[in-house]
Amino acid sequence: MASYQKQLLKSVLTFSSVILITAGVKAQQITIPVETETTALVLQATAGKDLNTVYLGQKLNNKADYDKVAAAYEQPNDYSVLFNSAYTPSGSRNLLEPAISVTHADGNNSLELKYVSHNLTKVDDNVSLLTIKLKDPAYNFMVTLFYKSYYKENVIEQWSEISHLEKGNVTLHKFASANINLRAGSYWLRQYHGDWAKEMRPEETQLTHGIKTLDSKLGTRADLFMPSVFMVSLDKPSTEDEGQVLFGGLEWSGNFRTDFEVDPKDHLRIISGINNYASAYQLKPGTVFKTPAFVYTLSGNGKGEASRNLQNWARNYKLLDGKGQRLTLLNNWESTYFDFNEQKLGELLKDTKKLGVDLFLLDDGWFGNQYPRNDDHAGLGDWQENRKKLPNGIAAIAKEASANGVKFGIWVEPEMINPKSELYQKHPDWVVKDPKRDEYYFRNQLVLDLSNPKVQDFVYNIIDSLFIKDPALAYIKWDCNAVIYNAYSAHLKNEQSQFYVDYVKGLYLVLQRLRAKYPEIPMMLCSGGGGRVDYGALQYFTEYWPSDNTDPLERIFIQWEYSYFYPAIASANHVTDWGRQPIKYRVDVAMMGKLGFDIVVDKLSTNDLKFCQDAITTYNSLKSMIWQGDQYRLLNPRENSVASVMYVNADKTSGVMFNYLVNNRYDEGSKAPILLKGLDAEKNYSIREINIYPGSKSPFVSERIFSGDFLMKIGFNPYVNSGRSSVIIKIDAVK
Structure with missing residues (x-):
């Protein structure tokens, strides 16, 4: 026995x-x-x-x-x-x-x-x-x-x-x-x-x-x-x-x-x-x-307290490296989509350095030869570099990144497969599909059977081989775009009812192996947006992708709701060309988490570029408070014309207040003081506007001093309106 x-x-x-x-x-x-x-x-x-x-x-x-x-x-x-x-x-x-x-x-x-x-x-x-x-x-x-x-x-x-x-x-x-x-x-x-x-x-x-x-x-x-x-x-x-x-x-x-x-x-x-x-x-x-595990918290003082409970717990115990640092990145996706080569990437690497971020992320489209990944119909499963796009491999791109003083990261979707792939031809038994049913695709792809140990080894080796090619690889974006149709595992044979459970167990086994070998590499949990956001996965990932919808107005609402359950350090927020808002609005919204960029840098105007560069410097001075501070929601965008959120550090000596116009009707804005939260009533605080667009003037011509008691009982009006649609206020204790 x-x-x-x-x-x-x-x-x-x-x-x-x-x-x-x-x-x-x-x-x-x-x-x-x-x-x-x-x-x-x-x-x-x-x-x-x-x-x-x-x-x-x-x-x-x-x-x-x-x-x-x-x-x-x-x-x-x-x-x-x-x-x-x-x-x-x-x-x-x-x-x-x-x-x-x-x-x-x-x-x-x-x-x-x-x-x-x-x-x-x-x-x-x-x-x-x-x-x-x-x-x-x-x-x-x-x-x-x-x-x-x-x-x-x-x-x-x-x-x-x-x-x-x-x-x-x-x-x-x-x-x-x-x-x-x-x-x-x-x-x-x-x-x-x-x-x-x-x-x-x-x-x-x-x-x-x-x-x-x-x-x-x-x-x-x-x-x-x-x-x-x-x-x-x-x-x-x-x-x-x-x-x-x-x-x-x-x-x-x-x-x-x-x-x-x-x-x-x-x-x-x-x-x-x-x-x-x-x-x-x-x-x-x-x-x-x-x-x-099922996780829960009970609050007697409303949703804000409950969310701070979960955020603190996640940073301290569950989220991978929840008390650590994060990399600010530039992604090539919205600049190039699938259409790129070494020369284009080289220019983007220079833009990464010019912008002032830490890392360049190469997104989808870098792999596949017999079935090149030039759109989303082919290539998934064939994780060799595309020789036409990258004749010198990802090692050459990584080397170029290093020469430009930035780190290099890469996108993968290792759980998925296109029928147009060498892997599908070689291992059809590795694919989740019912032998008695027609194949049915989600985003032109199928799912690999992670209940199968051989498939687990394959997925592990996809990531491991990337580090072999580039030992300095600094970031992984792990995507998952398809749901499961026709759930059937050739590996499980007569135990088909165990498939849904064993698939996730297999995924976790792969992630455990990867984290045993690469415990500190940042990884983004992505699933065509927020299709997979939970603490079962986030113990292996440093951050998640809330949504492919990066319109900053929409993101205010999406990020607001996610923040009840997940801390700001885990939310990957990118500045893109989605939406009609100016660059300041887009950057300010993305700063309420882990900032990133997915824009064509060389198309930015001189002032827009200067603003982004300055905003990154400002963000670097604030990010530890945003990531590790207590979050307080001040005005709900679903109930007001202005959304307002603030973060306060542990000893209540510093805070930052984000304010956005979310209603573009005539004469809407912050018409009354907004009550602040989380400050020390006995302390005095200076109030000043930061992250100001070049050439703009703030109505607050100098620092203003208020007691914490005043700010939490009377409040402060950041003067948000159609001409000032995004306003960030810095709050600091003074002696």
Whole structure:
């Protein structure tokens, strides 16, 4: 017997012994609190060993009071005594939506999960890990629940591990990561929808009895129509600074499913995990199925506090190099599209140096020979340099970049394949396609089967070979443009229902290998825009691409909504020729994150070029505060003619305020002072306008001094109007 199976058998015997011992003594309830600085999640094992969630809310002052919560909330007619189960099983007493559903090796579909034991481990001064072991008393079937709490950030991650020692395979039909229970008078769901160039469009509705489901069945590019992140406000829709609200999202880059069920007792049950659509999973004896983490934070002071919780957590614990630096780049895509050669790239490299950014990014179109990548119909899969465009290879471009004093980065789409490619001809069995169906394309391409270890090796070697050709390669843009049609894996043969899960597992294995060898190389997470933005992927990437829609007016709305869940340092914002706004407006919007450029530099006017050069210098002096500071939303673009956002450093000595006109109707603008946030009421601050276009004059002819108290109670008017459509204000403490 394998060592792991021996360990698992020992655990099963221990579980059984605990249950038998418990049966021989007077059973008592066991209360298990999980606390952060302001939040408490309280679990309780009943006398009958059912594990329930009895409380999720603001932390109580006296820990002993958690023992009294269940009795205070007790209501009759919970027929199953499972309405607030911490991980609801199906097929036995449960009457509501389950978190887990299985078919045992003997064909039985019922499941009970009884509390066995729990253990709380202090990972460090800020992080704790609670594990709770559950077992079916009739089967050698176990679930371990994990609750990882981040004290200062007020964030909790939940996931589960499922295992068994039955005589044969167990089929997992549903396998959620988290099962959360909330109590309030009403519940308001803020969800998001979208499509290409229309990411993160919010909708807010009151949840009613029954089940509301957010999900994706796209396989790859899973967030294209609906991302997994959401907000739930309790009792009334929360505002930026008021109301109780929970933010949540699944750390998974494939199909997801989140159920919101208002139960017969008017409580809200949130069950989130991998989408079990077409994904029944065969679990062999002695193996473990680990679900992805579900992350959430609960705020008692509105959406702004919740977002700062998640942003701090992401920078400190989840986003790759979240406390580090980022490169400002110039991309060739909108300058050349597929039409370029060494000479054109050489000129662009000179523009990169002239502009003053750190890196030149070579985008799509550099590869393929038999099927050259001159448009999006051919070449994907054939990752050799195109000899006509780059006769001396990417090493020559990288060398030229170095000679111009800038770094070099490159675009790849390693998960995808065009039917017009040598790879397709050589390895048709590596392609996700149904042998009984006609091929159907998304952007003229198909998806490679990452459930296949050989394909995983191939994708890994695509990236690895780039570093072999150019050891100084400084940046990877990883794209993913297609969804999965006709889901079928030649590799999985008779286990097709595992494909959607195993694909993402295969993707993560590739990324883990790459990060083991290249731990510090910046990588952009791109998926035809924001089709794949989640913390499951972002632990391997330094940044994400919010949208291919780079119209700065549209980007204000897109970036605003993303910022609730992801920090500014992770948002790759490029200045392009999209939109009708002047260059200042475009640059100012892009500065609210990780700045980049995708413009034809030699077509800029003298003043436009001078402004961009100066703006990069200004940005370099501000970026640490934008990336690591606390973000405060001042005026919502969906509710006002002006959008306003500010960032404040940790010690409240400096801030920057971005203001934009978002309504071009007659005489619109900032007609009253805007209330600032996040400052120290006892400090005095100087106010001055920065990032001014050459030849323009600011109405603020000199620095003005105000107290923090004044700025947060009376405010400051940046005088945004049609002639001053974008205004940046710098705020600094003075003695």
